[in-house]
Amino acid sequence: MHSAATSPASVKHWILLGAVAFAALQFLPVGPQRSVATGPVAKALESASSTDRARVASVYASLADLIERDGGKLIPTTAVWRAIYADALRLAAGGTDLPGKYKGLDTAIEETLGQHYALDNMPIDQELAKQIAAGCRAVETQCE
Secondary structure (H helix, E strand, O other): OOOOOOOHHHHHHHHHHHHHHHHHHOOOOOOOOOOOOOOHHHHHOOOOOHHHHHHHHHHHHHHHHHHHHHOOOOOOEHHHHHHHHHHHHHHHHOOOOOOOOOOOHHHHHHHHHHOOOOOOOOEOOHHHHHHHHHHHHHHHHHOO
């Protein structure tokens, strides 16, 4: 009976091949890749903690849901929306260290919202409610 013995040179090749394969695998991404948020809000929140980012994102996600579900029924005009929006921000951020913590965040948010709806006082219908919600979601997305 003849047994096939592996030569020491062959073992070295297998070890070397395994080491090279292991090293190559270290460069492959693990898990889903997170896209980096861009835009004025993302820039203003560059130094923000994940907790602060999540807090701002949740406020705007809630505002988007609110205006979209209302669709002009209880919030008939953009003037009324702005009053509700201002009150919601005072309630959401009041008692926290968020107000004034991130330089330029307020103007960055207004710039982002302004890309979706005008500052004019107008009646809110389903379409305008969707535009306002889209602006709020754009702020939310930039917080990620």
